[in-house]
Amino acid sequence: MSLRSYIITRILMTIPMLLVLVTLVFFILRVMPGDPVLAMMRPGTPKAYLNELRHEMGLDKPIMVQYVDYLWDLARGRLGTSLAPVRGRPVAKDLWAKFPATLELSLTSFLITIIVGVSTGAYAAYKRRSAADYTFRLYSIIIYAIPVFWLGLMFQLIFGVYLHWLPVAGRIDDLALAPKTITGMYLLDSVLTGNWPSFVNAAKHLILPSVTLGLYLSGIFTRLTRSNMLNSLRQDFVTAARARGISENRVVVRHALKNAFIPILTMMGLQFALLLAGAVLTESTFSWPGLGRFLVERIGYRDFPSIQGTVAFFAILVAVVSLLVDILYAYLDPRIRY
Amino acid sequence: MNDWEQVGLIARFLRGRKWYGSEWYITVAGAFILFIVISSTLLAPLLAPYNPIKPAGGRFEEPGAGKTVIVVATGTTNITKPADLAGQKVAAKAHSTGSVRAEALKADVYPALSVKKALDSLAAGNVRAVLLTTQEAQKLLPAYQGALKTVGKPFGITFYMGTDNLGRDIWSRIIWGARGILLVAILAALFSALIGIPLGLISGYWGGTVDRVLSLIMDSIYAFPGLILAIAMAAMLGPGIVNIAVAISVVYIPTYFRITRGQVLSVKEELYVEAAHSLGATASTIIKAYIFPNVVPSIVVVFSLNIADAILTEAGLSFLGLGLPPPTPDWGFDLNKGRAYLPLGYWWPITFPGAMIALVALGFSLLGEGLGEILNPRLRES
Numbered sequence: 001m002s003l004r005s006y007i008i009t010r011i012l013m014t015i016p017m018l019l020v021l022v023t024l025v026f027f028i029l030r031v032m033p034g035d036p037v038l039a040m041m042r043p044g045t046p047k048a049y050l051n052e053l054r055h056e057m058g059l060d061k062p063i064m065v066q067y068v069d070y071l072w073d074l075a076r077g078r079l080g081t082s083l084a085p086v087r088g089r090p091v092a093k094d095l096w097a098k099f100p101a102t103l104e105l106s107l108t109s110f111l112i113t114i115i116v117g118v119s120t121g122a123y124a125a126y127k128r129r130s131a132a133d134y135t136f137r138l139y140s141i142i143i144y145a146i147p148v149f150w151l152g153l154m155f156q157l158i159f160g161v162y163l164h165w166l167p168v169a170g171r172i173d174d175l176a177l178a179p180k181t182i183t184g185m186y187l188l189d190s191v192l193t194g195n196w197p198s199f200v201n202a203a204k205h206l207i208l209p210s211v212t213l214g215l216y217l218s219g220i221f222t223r224l225t226r227s228n229m230l231n232s233l234r235q236d237f238v239t240a241a242r243a244r245g246i247s248e249n250r251v252v253v254r255h256a257l258k259n260a261f262i263p264i265l266t267m268m269g270l271q272f273a274l275l276l277a278g279a280v281l282t283e284s285t286f287s288w289p290g291l292g293r294f295l296v297e298r299i300g301y302r303d304f305p306s307i308q309g310t311v312a313f314f315a316i317l318v319a320v321v322s323l324l325v326d327i328l329y330a331y332l333d334p335r336i337r338y
Numbered sequence: 339m340n341d342w343e344q345v346g347l348i349a350r351f352l353r354g355r356k357w358y359g360s361e362w363y364i365t366v367a368g369a370f371i372l373f374i375v376i377s378s379t380l381l382a383p384l385l386a387p388y389n390p391i392k393p394a395g396g397r398f399e400e401p402g403a404g405k406t407v408i409v410v411a412t413g414t415t416n417i418t419k420p421a422d423l424a425g426q427k428v429a430a431k432a433h434s435t436g437s438v439r440a441e442a443l444k445a446d447v448y449p450a451l452s453v454k455k456a457l458d459s460l461a462a463g464n465v466r467a468v469l470l471t472t473q474e475a476q477k478l479l480p481a482y483q484g485a486l487k488t489v490g491k492p493f494g495i496t497f498y499m500g501t502d503n504l505g506r507d508i509w510s511r512i513i514w515g516a517r518g519i520l521l522v523a524i525l526a527a528l529f530s531a532l533i534g535i536p537l538g539l540i541s542g543y544w545g546g547t548v549d550r551v552l553s554l555i556m557d558s559i560y561a562f563p564g565l566i567l568a569i570a571m572a573a574m575l576g577p578g579i580v581n582i583a584v585a586i587s588v589v590y591i592p593t594y595f596r597i598t599r600g601q602v603l604s605v606k607e608e609l610y611v612e613a614a615h616s617l618g619a620t621a622s623t624i625i626k627a628y629i630f631p632n633v634v635p636s637i638v639v640v641f642s643l644n645i646a647d648a649i650l651t652e653a654g655l656s657f658l659g660l661g662l663p664p665p666t667p668d669w670g671f672d673l674n675k676g677r678a679y680l681p682l683g684y685w686w687p688i689t690f691p692g693a694m695i696a697l698v699a700l701g702f703s704l705l706g707e708g709l710g711e712i713l714n715p716r717l718r719e720s
Contacts, residue, residue, distance in 0.1 A: 016554060017554070017558050020554055020558040021558045024555075024558065024559065024562075025570070028567070028571055028574075028588070029570060141703055141704065141707065142696075142700060145646065145650075145696050145700035145703050146696045146699075147650055147653050147654065147657070147670075147695050147696060148654075149654065149657050149673065149692075150673060150692030150693075150695065150696065153673065153677060153680060153688050153692065154689070154692070156680060157685055157688070157689075160681075161680060161681060161683055162683075168680075168681070269561070270560075270561065273561055273562060273563040274563065276563040276566065277563035277564060277565035277566055277654075280563075280565060280569065280658075281654050281657065284658060295566070295569065296659075299573045299658075300659075302573075307570060307573060308570075311567070314563060314566050315562060318561055318562055318563065319561075
């Protein structure tokens with residue numbers, strides 16, 4: 001199978017998964033006990049007004065009709081309109097406005113996760129049964145047990161409150177400092193526009209949240225890298241490379257680690273989902289104005305269409321990322337395509 | 339050697355120390371942590387000095403504060419112990435530990451703006467006594483040398499972990515708080531096991547379309563960020579132990595489904611299952627007698643790791659304000675409340691509950707990790 005036909009098959013396979021996910025979101029939110037309209041409004045709201053709202057949201061139609069409407073809207077990129085705090089505002093518009101902040105946080109965190117996780121895991125495998133090996137293995141268990149929001153709070157306490165090194169909340173000190181919007185990601189935009197002060201300020205705000213989220217996931221990568229690396233170091237090609245007199249560093253990094261990395265890559269799709277879950281908590285901890293904080297804030301308003309829209313958006317995001325990871329995997333490892 | 343050391347699981351476990359090395363110690367460490375936490379929360383009525391949902395002292399008393407002393411004018415003789423304060427005019431800083439204690443002793447409390455103001459009014463003869471903490475007494479009393487004196491021993495129990503924004507004893511909330519989070523996590527794990535395992539058995543045993551459909555659904559949920567699903571469900575269901583447990587359990591059904599299905603698929607090919615088939619055993623007999631017992635060891639491990647995960651998810655939900663209804667002691671929610679006061683440098687309301695969440699999650703992780711190595715030796719790396 002050529003890479004191209006593999007990609008086409010894989011895209012076609014994403015559709016049922018996506019369908020299951022959005023269907024799940026729909027039914028979980030709709031079939032669960034509790035009327036969204038009733039949950040949203042204060043007790044004692046006139047019945048006529050409740051019914052009007054139900055009608056406006058299409059909740060008075062039969063469930064299957066609602067479901068088909070929902071899928072049809074989703075296919076056209078419509079996620080409904082907000083009920084509070086600004087009634088009638090399209091949810092999709094809010095999501096697009098918040099998405100770059102989450103993406104910026106996720107990408108930097110993921111980078112930190114990989115750097116920390118892969119280096120500790122590879123080192124632990126290379127120095128197997130050494131003190132460093134046990135330390136890093138213990139680290140991977142402990143860091144996973146630490147709640148990500150608590151880690152963030154501790155960092156805020158140490159680096160923000162006591163040492164005053166870094167800001168503890170938000171993306172930038174002053175909106176006037178924010179770079180001109182191109183992608184919505186402050187770091188990238190400030191580089192693109194050559195806005196140095198804005199870059200420094202945005203970077204300072206990004207350090208604590210991304211280190212928090214990055215470390216949270218790094219333990220999993222330490223483990224994954226360690227076990228794959230152990231496997232890879234046992235392979236004949238490593239022995240062969242050593243026999244050819246290639247320097248030890250080069251054998252470990254270029255030969256063993258490079259091959260150990262491919263199975264790690266397949267796990268990245270799943271890890272990305274964990275990263276998004278962690279992002280919701282991290283964003284709330286650091287008042288980072290992204291999708292996660294948006295979701296939590298709208299839960300406070302009981303803004304049902306926004307909650308449903310955000311969860312559906314996350315579902316699409318997860319499906320797209322796992323698609324991209326699989327394509328990358330197929331590109332790097334031709335065996336997959338056959 | 340006793341009889342019970344020679345047979346059964348316990349024997350295997352005890353002998354394991356020699357066989358499994360570090361894994362044995364990991365298991366024991368996890369079990370030890372959990373034993374301490376669970377037994378202390380069961381003994382909460384004995385161990386927690388204060389009511390976890392009532393103010394026990396002033397706001398944000400530091401860890402180690404909490405002992406109170408009675409200060410009277412030098413000439414006073416009828417007040418020598420806390421019980422003597424009943425019905426007396428007593429001054430204390432408003433909302434301080436002293437004033438909470440004075441209320442509890444049924445004294446006639448005169449709130450003052452500061453400890454110094456309270457002492458001044460005592461020196462002026464307006465009240466009969468002042469209640470203040472030992473730390474405050476050390477700092478302020480020397481100025482009143484000769485006019486005022488302390489009587490009796492300092493009384494009240496120290497706030498080992500300080501008090502929170504409402505003056506509640508954090509140590510008591512920690513001890514009581516383990517109940518809610520453990521109950522939710524264990525219930526959630528049970529719910530998901532009760533749904534996931536049968537579905538996994540069915541799917542793995544019969545295969546075909548059922549298997550394909552179930553697998554697609556389960557894989558989709560598995561790929562989805564669990565916490566976000568739980569947030570959406572918890573928001574719809576509202577607070578409460580069972581509701582939160584249900585919201586969390588949906589996330590972990592696929593974990594049980596996948597592990598069970600995988601085990602069934604491999605066991606199904608074994609010769610003894612085929613033999614049972616040819617002897618005319620029914621599907622339910624085969625599943626009950628031959629397949630299910632083989633699935634159990636993996637499930638024990640997954641169950642333990644799953645509780646660790648569920649604890650973190652519960653803590654995350656309550657951190658976002660979607661956990662147990664206040665004022666129930668709930669570690670995650672306490673972190674959420676304490677967070678607002680972090681910029682003022684109050685480190686204790688956020689440090690201790692978070693550390694407890696980490697500790698309990700770590701206990702279940704270690705137990706699961708260790709058991710995994712011991713019960714499924716085939717999975718061990720050589």
